[in-house]
């Protein structure tokens with residue numbers, strides 16, 4: 001069975017031949033695996049469960065969960081049942097309070113690494129630091145972390161936002177969204193230090209990047225250096241998949257694809273080696289389909 005969307009026969013006439021190599025770390029990370037297990041169990045026990053937002057940022061995984069009785073609501077006011085599941089990205093304390101105040105029970109699937117980042121932010125804010133979260137302020141994980149900081153900090157990936165502060169704080173704590181690229185966070189942290197040095201300044205920099213992703217980024221880049229083309233399989237809304245694809249594209253021609261059907265045979269012309277990597281919420285099944293498609297195309 002082929003998972004390719006394109007006309008294999010047409011492509012095969014071009015007699016493409018390439019090797020396929022998979023990055024050492026692919027498939028679900030432990031946090032996503034745990035979240036899916038919790039949701040699946042709750043759906044089995046209750047027949048149907050609602051999640052507040054997507055539990056993981058992967059369309060194919062969410063579609064599969066839907067078939068087991070999982071539905072997703074965008075807002076707290078849309079929750080119909082007496083129980084809701086919150087995502088592996090976590091939520092802010094305000095969101096939790098609002099849900100409980102509505103008499104709804106919460107089952108959290110927050111990843112332990114995200115929880116660590118939330119607690120690190122809270123500790124820094126409690127100790128009087130102005131907290132800078134290196135991340136995308138619109139991402140649910142960053143919103144959840146900022147909920148512990150309130151107005152005692154900001155979320156950004158641009159150090160100019162710190163330079164623009166009306167009053168430059170003397171005590172600054174810096175941490176990262178768990179899914180950011182470690183190398184880019186290091187550069188950002190150095191810039192914050194350079195910007196913030198002033199008399200009696202105190203700057204704390206915490207490493208809150210997920211270690212699964214650190215390994216994933218390292219093994220993906222190691223593979224990217226040895227191939228002619230990289231395919232990074234994962235959700236277009238997945239922050240870590242986008243970071244992987246961006247990092248890889250700095251080394252070699254790279255495409256982010258959600259499924260095998262998106263593979264364009266034209267990309268493969270002249271390639272001798274093709275690498276496959278994945279984000280942390282990509283199912284093994286989806287990666288296997290991509291590899292099967294590539295094998296078909298390689299003749």
Ligand code: F3S
Pocket residue numbers: 029030031032088111112113114178179210211212213240280
């Ligand atoms: Fe957690 Fe890292 Fe996965 S933060 S959800 S183990 S990508």
